[in-house]
Amino acid sequence: MSQKIYKVPEDFAALAHLRNADYQRLYQESVRDPQGFWARMGRRIDWIQPYNKVKDTSFDERDFRIRWFYDGKLNVAANCLDRHLTKRGDKTAIIWEGDDPKLSERITYRELHERVCQCANALKSLGVKKGDRVTIYLPMIPEAAVAMLACARIGAIHSVVFGGFSADSLAGRIADCGSSVIITADEGIRGGKRIALKSNVDIALTAPGTDCVKHVLVVKRTGIRVPMYARDQWFDEVASTQSKDCPPETIDAEDPLFILYTSGSTGRPKGVLHTSGGYLVYASLTHELVFDVREDDVFWCTADVGWVTGHSYVVYGPLANGATTVMFEGVPNYPDAGRFWQSVDKHKVTIFYTAPTAIRALMREGEEPVKHWSRKSIRLLGSVGEPINPEAWEWYHRVVGDSRCPIVDTWWQTETGGILISPLPGAIDQKPGSATLPFFGVKPAIVDNEGQTLEGATEGNLILSDSWPGQMRTVFGDHARFIETYFKTFPGRYFTGDGAKRDEDGYYWITGRVDDVLNVAGHRLGTAEIESALVSHSKVAEAAAVGCPHDIKGTGIYVYVTLIAGEQPTEALRAELRDWVRKEIGPIATPDFIQWAPGLPKTRSGKIMRRILRKIAANEHDQLGDISTLADPAVVESLVRERMNRP
Ligand code: PRX
Numbered sequence: 224m225s226q227k228i229y230k231v232p233e234d235f236a237a238l239a240h241l242r243n244a245d246y247q248r249l250y251q252e253s254v255r256d257p258q259g260f261w262a263r264m265g266r267r268i269d270w271i272q273p274y275n276k277v278k279d280t281s282f283d284e285r286d287f288r289i290r291w292f293y294d295g296k297l298n299v300a301a302n303c304l305d306r307h308l309t310k311r312g313d314k315t316a317i318i319w320e321g322d323d324p325k326l327s328e329r330i331t332y333r334e335l336h337e338r339v340c341q342c343a344n345a346l347k348s349l350g351v352k353k354g355d356r357v358t359i360y361l362p363m364i365p366e367a368a369v370a371m372l373a374c375a376r377i378g379a380i381h382s383v384v385f386g387g388f389s390a391d392s393l394a395g396r397i398a399d400c401g402s403s404v405i406i407t408a409d410e411g412i413r414g415g416k417r418i419a420l421k422s423n424v425d426i427a428l429t430a431p432g433t434d435c436v437k438h439v440l441v442v443k444r445t446g447i448r449v450p451m452y453a454r455d456q457w458f459d460e461v462a463s464t465q466s467k468d469c470p471p472e473t474i475d476a477e478d479p480l481f482i483l484y485t486s487g488s489t490g491r492p493k494g495v496l497h498t499s500g501g502y503l504v505y506a507s508l509t510h511e512l513v514f515d516v517r518e519d520d521v522f523w524c525t526a527d528v529g530w531v532t533g534h535s536y537v538v539y540g541p542l543a544n545g546a547t548t549v550m551f552e553g554v555p556n557y558p559d560a561g562r563f564w565q566s567v568d569k570h571k572v573t574i575f576y577t578a579p580t581a582i583r584a585l586m587r588e589g590e591e592p593v594k595h596w597s598r599k600s601i602r603l604l605g606s607v608g609e610p611i612n613p614e615a616w617e618w619y620h621r622v623v624g625d626s627r628c629p630i631v632d633t634w635w636q637t638e639t640g641g642i643l644i645s646p647l648p649g650a651i652d653q654k655p656g657s658a659t660l661p662f663f664g665v666k667p668a669i670v671d672n673e674g675q676t677l678e679g680a681t682e683g684n685l686i687l688s689d690s691w692p693g694q695m696r697t698v699f700g701d702h703a704r705f706i707e708t709y710f711k712t713f714p715g716r717y718f719t720g721d722g723a724k725r726d727e728d729g730y731y732w733i734t735g736r737v738d739d740v741l742n743v744a745g746h747r748l749g750t751a752e753i754e755s756a757l758v759s760h761s762k763v764a765e766a767a768a769v770g771c772p773h774d775i776k777g778t779g780i781y782v783y784v785t786l787i788a789g790e791q792p793t794e795a796l797r798a799e800l801r802d803w804v805r806k807e808i809g810p811i812a813t814p815d816f817i818q819w820a821p822g823l824p825k826t827r828s829g830k831i832m833r834r835i836l837r838k839i840a841a842n843e844h845d846q847l848g849d850i851s852t853l854a855d856p857a858v859v860e861s862l863v864r865e866r867m868n869r870p
Pocket of ligand 1: 611636637719720747
C-alpha cells in the first residue's frame, strides 16, 4: 500500500460541489438517517407521482426485500430528455466520436429526444409493450443510447449485450430473458477491424430457445450487404417514418429498467436486474458528485454501453444530469496511442474516466503520444474496473493529468448500479491505489472467513451491511440464485466477492476477487464459463481456468487442459482450443496460456484445488502450501515440472 497522499488541490476544492466537511456531515447523516437523506436526494429527479415511502430493505433471508421510493412513479427516459428540453434543448447531449478519427457527430437534447421517440414508436409498432425484453447488440453508436432510452420510454426492459460477445453468448442471453426484439447493426467497427454483428445474430437465432425473437432491427453502420430474413428490418426505415412524439409511459419506481448479464463464480452468466427509480437517483447523484459535474463539462467515460459502466456513466447518469456525454466507438491505440488525447483536445473534454488496463497499455507507449496533445481542458480523471496499481496511478496523474488533476478511483460492480467507494474529488485526499471512502449511504465492512466483523486497520472480505438505491433487485428469473449468491456467505449482509484492506485512515484498498471470478482487462469472466467452453470441445476431458499476473490486463487467463485419452497435445491443438474459447464466449475470454495437464490436483472429494493451480501459473512453486489433502500429490509435481520448462 502506497502511503503517499495527494491532497485535494485548493483551486479544485474551491469550486467543487462538496468539500471535506460537507462529505463528513452528509455521510454521517446518510447512515444515521437513510430515510431522511434519500427522501431529499430522490427529489433530484422528476416524479410523475412523488414518493412518500423511501426505503424498505432487509438482507435477512426470512424477511428479504429491497425497495426504494416504492410508491413513486416516473419515467427514466423523460428524466434523461424531456425535462431538459426547455433549458437545454440546444445543448449537446451526446458527442459521438467514431472509430475513424475523421468521424464525429453532436446530438442535442432536442434531437436525441426526437430520435428516442421515433425509436420508441418503432418498438411499439412491432408490438413491444411494458415489461417485454429487448436485446441490444450494437457497436458504440448513438443508436445504442437511443435504443436504451426508447425501451425506458415505453417501459420495455433492455438487455444490452457487448458487441464483443460471440453468437453463442448472445444466444444464451436472448434465450434467458426471452427477448422479442433484437436491435443490432450490419457490422461494428473497432480499431479498424470489422465485427460481424448481424451475422452473429443470424447464428444466434438458430440456437435453441431463441424462437422468442419476432423482429430484428438492423442499423446500417458500415453498409455491407447482409442477408435480410422475414424477421429483419432496417432500423432507419422503421424509425424514420414514426412520429417524433411518444408520450412517456408511467413506470413504478420498482419496475425493471434493464437486465445486464454478468459472470459469477458458478454456472452461466446471470441477468442482473436493475429497477427504475432507485437506480436513476443513484446513477445521477454519484455522477454529479463523484465527477463534480458542472453545466459546461464535457464528460467522457470510455466504457462500452455493453458494460454497466456504459449504462450508468455514458448514458443514464450524464443524461439525467443534463450533461454532455462522449460516446467513443474506437479503441485507445487506434490509429495510434495518442487517440484518447487527440479526441480530448478535439471535443474539449473536461472529465475523463477510463480503466487501468487502458492506462497500463498506454503507459507502455511512453509519454510522447500523450504530451503531443495539450489536454488542458481536462480537470478530473477517473479509473474503474479493477484495482489500479500505484505505478499506473502515478503515471496517469503526472503524465495525463500534468500533476494538476485529481483522480477518482471508483470501486463498484454491475450489481451495485453505481459507484460505492471513491474519493469525492473536492473533499477526499487521494492515495494511489486506494478507492478511499464510501459514498453516501454506503456501509462497507470487512469480515473474516467466518463472518466476524474486523475493526480498524485490517484485511478480509468486503461486505455491505445495508442497501443503497442503485442495488440490483434480483437475478432475472431466478430470485433464489440472487439470495444464494450474495446473501448466504455472510448471512444478512451483501457479499461483494472482493477482498479489501482498510488502513489507519479508514481508506479502502480493493485487493481483487476472492471468488472464482476473473477480472481480465477490467472484464468479468467466470472460471466456470471458460472451463465449460473448453470441455465442450471433443478432445478435452477436463479443464481448469485460473487467473495469472499480466502486465497489461492485470489478470490473464491461464488454463490447464486434460485431453481425452489418446489425443496428442500439439501446438496446433493449443491454437485450436484458443480459437474455440473465442468462438464460444468471445475474444475477451481468449486464454493467455494453455498448459497440458495429465491430471488436475483434486481433493479426495474431487474438488479442483485452484489455489495450487494459481500458484503454479504465477510461478510461485515455493508457496504451494499444504498439499497433503490432495488425492494424488504426484499430479502437482508433474504440473510444476512442465511449468518450469517455460519462461
Ligand atoms: O473486483 C472488483 C472490480 O470489478 C468488479 C466488478 O466488475 P463489473 O461488475 O464488471 O463492474 C466493473 C465496473 C464497475 C469488482 O467486484 N473493480 C471495479 N472497480 C474497481 C475494482 N477493483 C478495484 N478498484 C476499482 N476501482
